[in-house]
Amino acid sequence: MSTIVSPSMLSCDFANIQRDVExxxxxxxxxxxxxxxxxxxxPNISFGFPIISAIKKxxxxxxxxxxxxxxxxxxxxxxxxxxxxxxxxxxxACRHLHRTIQAIKSLGMKAGVALNPHTPxxxxxxxIDDLDLVLIMSVNPGFGGQKFIPNAINKVKExxxxxxxxxxxxxxEVDGGVNIDTGRLLVEAGADALVAGSFVFGxxxxxxxxxxLKQLNSTELI
Ligand code: DX5
Ligand code: ZN
Numbered sequence: 498m499s500t501i502v503s504p505s506m507l508s509c510d511f512a513n514i515q516r517d518v519e520x521x522x523x524x525x526x527x528x529x530x531x532x533x534x535x536x537x538x539x540p541n542i543s544f545g546f547p548i549i550s551a552i553k554k555x556x557x558x559x560x561x562x563x564x565x566x567x568x569x570x571x572x573x574x575x576x577x578x579x580x581x582x583x584x585x586x587x588x589x590a591c592r593h594l595h596r597t598i599q600a601i602k603s604l605g606m607k608a609g610v611a612l613n614p615h616t617p618x619x620x621x622x623x624x625i626d627d628l629d630l631v632l633i634m635s636v637n638p639g640f641g642g643q644k645f646i647p648n649a650i651n652k653v654k655e656x657x658x659x660x661x662x663x664x665x666x667x668x669x670e671v672d673g674g675v676n677i678d679t680g681r682l683l684v685e686a687g688a689d690a691l692v693a694g695s696f697v698f699g700x701x702x703x704x705x706x707x708x709x710l711k712q713l714n715s716t717e718l719i
Pocket of ligand 1: 505506507508530532563636637638639640641642643672673674675692693694695696
């Protein structure tokens with residue numbers, strides 16, 4: 498399987514959002530990564546439902562929505578209604594994670610859980626079978642353009658072994674500081690999907706950069 502690439506719209510040009518959505522539609526990217534921040538769970542505020550609906554209106558690929566918010570349970574239906582296909586909540590924001598995951602699935606979305614850099618992978622062992630995706634944060638959430646935390650590579654390896662052992666179907670996605678070098682190490686460690694914001698939108702040819710990330714796949718590396 499080739500690497501799933503999910504460009505982060507946090508780094509797009511918000512004054513030209515339709516243009517950037519169409520660039521992704523026409524590229525080899527697989528998903529749109531959409532970062533929602535509430536200024537409470539993380540020290541930044543990004544955007545909410547109207548922007549996600551606007552992206553959905555033009556997007557021809559699934560919306561991979563990463564919510565960095567407190568009380569995610571209060572907003573699940575609204576995320577569904579604005580066009581979310583995959584909804585990823587933070588482990589650290591969910592008191593009753595199993596209930597939240599079931600609620601996301603019952604609304605017809607795929608369910609993911611994100612882990613902050615300090616949160617150990619093995620905390621997911623009793624819920625891994627219920628998950629469609631695990632998002633390993635390789636920066637502290639809140640901002641694009643931060644430096645990659647190398648321990649994320651060990652976490653991907655641990656998660657890969659947990660998934661293999663439990664025969665879970667969960668995909669491993671990594672978010673933060675991804676470029677071609679960190680991306681290669683992550684794919685080699687077992688990552689299925691890479692999020693990239695500043696690396697894609699800061700490049701002179703975003704579509705080609707997406708293609709380069711897409712070509713990272715583990716069989717190629719053996
Ligand atoms: C950070 C967000 C990321 C962000 C990644 O909290 O979750 O998705 O956009 O940006 P880069 O790829 O620039 O590190
Ligand atoms: Zn994200």
